[in-house]
Amino acid sequence: MNTDANPALNQLKQVFGYHAFRAGQQEAIDAVMAGQDTLVLMPTGGGKSLCYQIPALLLPGLTVVVSPLISLMKDQVDALRATGIAAAYITGNMPGQQIQDTYKQLHDRQIKLLYLAPERLLQPDFIYRLQQLDVSLFAVDEAHCVSHWGHDFRQDYCQLGVLKQQFPHVPVMGLTATADLATRRDILVQLDLQQPFVYQGSFDRPNIRYNQLTKYQPVKQLKDYLSQQDGSGIIYCGSRRKVDELTDELRKAGVNCRGYHAGMDAMLRDQVQQDFIRDNVDVIIATVAFGMGINKPNVRFVVHFDLPRTIEAYYQETGRAGRDGQAAEALLLFDEKDAARIQKWISMNDNPERQAVELQRFAAMHAFAESQTCRRQVLLNYFAEYNAHTCGNCDICLDPPRRFDGSVEAQKILSCIYRLNQHYVSQYVIDVLRGNMLDVIVKNEHHKLSTFGIGRDQSDAYWHNLINQLIHQGLIRVDITQNAILKLTEAARTVLSGKQPITLAVPRLSLKVKSDNVLGKRYYDRELFAKLKHLRKKIAEEDQVPPYVVFSDVSLAEMAEQVPENQGEFLDINGVGHTKLERYGERFLAAIQKHLYG
Numbered sequence: 001m002n003t004d005a006n007p008a009l010n011q012l013k014q015v016f017g018y019h020a021f022r023a024g025q026q027e028a029i030d031a032v033m034a035g036q037d038t039l040v041l042m043p044t045g046g047g048k049s050l051c052y053q054i055p056a057l058l059l060p061g062l063t064v065v066v067s068p069l070i071s072l073m074k075d076q077v078d079a080l081r082a083t084g085i086a087a088a089y090i091t092g093n094m095p096g097q098q099i100q101d102t103y104k105q106l107h108d109r110q111i112k113l114l115y116l117a118p119e120r121l122l123q124p125d126f127i128y129r130l131q132q133l134d135v136s137l138f139a140v141d142e143a144h145c146v147s148h149w150g151h152d153f154r155q156d157y158c159q160l161g162v163l164k165q166q167f168p169h170v171p172v173m174g175l176t177a178t179a180d181l182a183t184r185r186d187i188l189v190q191l192d193l194q195q196p197f198v199y200q201g202s203f204d205r206p207n208i209r210y211n212q213l214t215k216y217q218p219v220k221q222l223k224d225y226l227s228q229q230d231g232s233g234i235i236y237c238g239s240r241r242k243v244d245e246l247t248d249e250l251r252k253a254g255v256n257c258r259g260y261h262a263g264m265d266a267m268l269r270d271q272v273q274q275d276f277i278r279d280n281v282d283v284i285i286a287t288v289a290f291g292m293g294i295n296k297p298n299v300r301f302v303v304h305f306d307l308p309r310t311i312e313a314y315y316q317e318t319g320r321a322g323r324d325g326q327a328a329e330a331l332l333l334f335d336e337k338d339a340a341r342i343q344k345w346i347s348m349n350d351n352p353e354r355q356a357v358e359l360q361r362f363a364a365m366h367a368f369a370e371s372q373t374c375r376r377q378v379l380l381n382y383f384a385e386y387n388a389h390t391c392g393n394c395d396i397c398l399d400p401p402r403r404f405d406g407s408v409e410a411q412k413i414l415s416c417i418y419r420l421n422q423h424y425v426s427q428y429v430i431d432v433l434r435g436n437m438l439d440v441i442v443k444n445e446h447h448k449l450s451t452f453g454i455g456r457d458q459s460d461a462y463w464h465n466l467i468n469q470l471i472h473q474g475l476i477r478v479d480i481t482q483n484a485i486l487k488l489t490e491a492a493r494t495v496l497s498g499k500q501p502i503t504l505a506v507p508r509l510s511l512k513v514k515s516d517n518v519l520g521k522r523y524y525d526r527e528l529f530a531k532l533k534h535l536r537k538k539i540a541e542e543d544q545v546p547p548y549v550v551f552s553d554v555s556l557a558e559m560a561e562q563v564p565e566n567q568g569e570f571l572d573i574n575g576v577g578h579t580k581l582e583r584y585g586e587r588f589l590a591a592i593q594k595h596l597y598g
């Protein structure tokens with residue numbers, strides 16, 4: 001396509017260094033340029049930001065971006081400045097003089113993009129200040145935060161409809177990666193978008209491999225998993241205490257990791273985040289407090305140590321892996337007891353309407369974790385993206401569950417629970433089944449039961465998995481009111497009597513499938529790639545920006561593959577625009593020359 005006839009494409013190439021738009025970007029940009037309100041639904045890493053950044057360069061006035069986190073604003077502004085774009089942000093913790101300097105730049109029309117939190121934007125005096133400027137576009141990032149139905153509702157966001165009242169002729173763009181049908185409709189209402197253009201991209205992230213393991217001895221499972229990984233990762237935990245404990249365990253095991261949660265000092269949290277973004281720390285162990293502001297493209301894996309409460313949260317958190325489009329993994333450790341606890345917590349909500357919504361959302365997450373069918377199908381179907389084809393890139397597709405007649409195994413478990421008077425937790429049941437002569441078992445005289453030792457031929461993990469399957473099938477229930485003891489349901493009677501056969505899946509206790517590295521499928525000089533990464537890190541430290549702001553891993557891999565030797569060839573690399581050529585080209589070309597010719 002002729003870039004002269006397409007100003008947006010020209011900006012994409014000249015400023016950002018990309019040769020073609022991704023799906024939906026051109027259409028969203030065209031709608032904004034026509035003065036139309038827009039709602040953009042694209043997956044994490046799908047290129048939402050360009051949908052307002054390119055119009056910001058083409059429109060005559062200021063583009064105001066509403067963003068929920070300071071860290072996200074700072075990263076976006078750093079990245080834009082690195083490409084030569086005049087961008088700024090204003091936050092409450094900036095020095096007063098710096099804020100005044102930014103105001104002066106705004107009035108002198110020296111800034112094209114301004115990032116703000118909704119609280120500041122909605123202040124009457126700030127609205128008045130904006131009315132004195134030439135505002136061309138409002139972009140509301142993480143737009144799902146406006147909706148009561150969304151998984152991350154924020155009170156300040158739901159007042160953003162005032163923008164259409166105060167600036168009726170200025171187009172508003174909402175952007176999000178996670179919104180089900182109810183949330184999408186609510187975004188349109190809350191932002192008061194007028195006859196909007198809506199682009200709904202695919203929610204699919206084909207480069208992410210979805211894996212699930214039955215949670216048993218999870219710290220060991222996690223250490224085994226991390227020993228197979230190479231690169232950055234995030235591990236999500238359900239509580240601050242677990243974050244602290246797991247961080248200590250992994251650091252003792254030699255993992256270059258740090259913990260992150262809302263109970264930590266704000267300065268320490270910021271330091272941990274910066275160390276991760278700047279590749280000084282490999283793994284972050286965190287609560288859900290971490291991540292929304294992370295624009296780190298080379299996260300290779302995300303682990304959920306505990307079950308998330310919603311599919312939206314799971315999708316958003318796993319979506320922080322593989323933003324560069326390269327191979328990434330999501331691992332979920334699942335235990336039915338965790339699910340029972342979460343359900344109990346949600347049921348304690350004293351707002352009946354909110355409780356009903358949360359229980360419905362959690363039921364969908366629970367079903368995803370239990371699923372014996374293609375995980376990507378389940379995930380996409382939740383977002384109303386119905387797909388009849390299996391993905392070929394999840395544990396179910398790559399290592400399908402093998403079925404067997406589990407009637408005898410089920411009878412052993414159910415009988416053991418019955419003979420223990422339905423009064424013990426799963427581990428105690430397993431210890432009796434396996435014939436473990438523990439003091440407490442002898443004291444209770446449970447070593448004399450007929451079920452003692454009848455399962456000693458299989459491991460603890462094997463029986464733990466089968467108990468979970470019987471819970472899924474409704475034969476056992478976890479009584480969370482009595483410390484998660486196991487009880488039989490009415491349906492267990494026919495199985496115990498042999499009248500009802502049971503089919504079970506052979507337990508999957510470890511991941512047998514290893515991801516292929518997408519980068520590994522293309523030839524590139526790995527020694528040169530390592531040298532370019534080293535140079536990138538050095539430049540990033542000099543400029544005090546994250547390494548990916550200089551160049552992404554994908555751009556470095558392409559350099560190591562194409563081996564450009566002059567400015568024209570260097571400009572052909574994806575991610576190299578004219579400003580980056582001018583700023584970094586000489587040093588990277590020199591490094592390539594030295595590698596080639598010594």
